[in-house]
Amino acid sequence: MPDYVIRLYKDSDYEVVRDIFSRGIKEHTKTAFFHTLSLPHIWALLLAVFLALLQTTGSYLLSTMVVSLSVAGLWLTNRHVYGTYVADSLATDMMNICKYYLQRDGYCFWVAELAGEVVGMVAAIPPNSPTGENQVELKRLSVPTKHRGKGIAKALCSTVIDYARKRGSSAVVLSTSLSQYDASKLYLKMGFRRTTTAYAPFTFAKFIDFRTLFYQYDIPVQR
Template identity: 40%
Template sequence: MHCSSPKMVCETKIVADEHDAIQGTKKDSIIVSSSQMWTSSTPAPNPLEENYVRKDTVFIREFERTDHVEVRRIFYEGIMERIPNTAFRGILQQSQTQFLYVLLTLMCFVVSKSLALTCCAPFVLMAARYFYSSKVIHNYLACALQTDMADIEEYYMKPTGSCFWVAVLEGQVVGIVAAQGREDDNTVELRRMSVDSRFRGKGIAKVLGRRVLEFAVHNNYAAVVLGTTAVKMAAHKLYESLGFRRTGGSEDYMLPGMSGSPLERLFFQIRYQRYRLQLREE
């Protein structure tokens, strides 16, 4: 089972709006309440004072060892949501796979001459998609939980140019995001963004994304890049709202943890898309 991280290849350069580039340092924390944002380097009310903190206040800070269990839980639950999304929603984006499944259903009728068996064929195909989606995504999770998500400090906190943040709401970790610097092309990759499903719809993901952009600007990276296999359009709209532009992708992507067997390729297909936000020209 191959567990390496997916490679990012970005081609198109898009210049970001200046108002999206907010200065911040790796050690800064961010307090967000309603529509206002502060960094810890500017005057702001103390977020630890109970008479100040409101229920809608989201506090962005660096990862700490005590966050490990909650971080892994949020990551795990977010990835597990991909199983039904990939198996059922994903097929709506795969016209060739739809055609192939229709052809297989017709072949079932030609061979069996049984209307009942033919009617069962689509359900069997969908069950097979769910089985292989579950198998592949569990393998992917095993890879991630044995590599960077097993030792966040080693992968993200110790290396220069990388970092890992958590979003805290009412004292509870509700979201995560990472930035991993790449010296070869002077870019930083936005990784591992996920928000607890119970706290979605509050703009937490956007605040986490902006934290990565601030980090990239402060550390003089030329661009922020990311790769995603998300099926839901909401994720893609989020990236675009942050200023990212799609630069390419693959319809036949090999997710880390895939074996590449014929049956796996028949019942599991995933679309991989690359995004880039150019911060400055080089």
């Protein structure tokens, strides 16, 4: 039997839940940055800048400094993407979690607790589906690094699936960023399938290859 329990969110969880969410999102900055650096067009651009400056100024030092500043700009761009997302989320649905998730039909928020400590979180909302399908969207799944590998994320994911099944929903849907490799692996192991991929809706998303992956778990019809 697992040592942790999954329970509904309560107001005393507020600060730790917001902290888990913030840290969980921002930790992907490094992965996203190295993915950006691995792109062929980024390498080509950096090389072109270096050679153009070297030919123009004849200075290896200046050329190297400008390229280094360009790389730093790529880091700051990725950090800004995640930082902005966190700030927007903390100012909207994560501002008043109880009111947003527990006082509205079709919304819910759970935490995982281990030895009195909150060690994970997940939420469910009605998706903004243009087809009007009866689905549930999994949101805010996060487990701190030190508590991973204990099956907590899987249990939280299963909680949302069970919630959707009890509501008679046809599927659970979710979205995650390309750099969240572990999350994608978890969803595939849980039986989700990737439905589509799209560039995030912000400037330079295509340039830094910042994509959003969409997944769906189909709930079998009970006969």
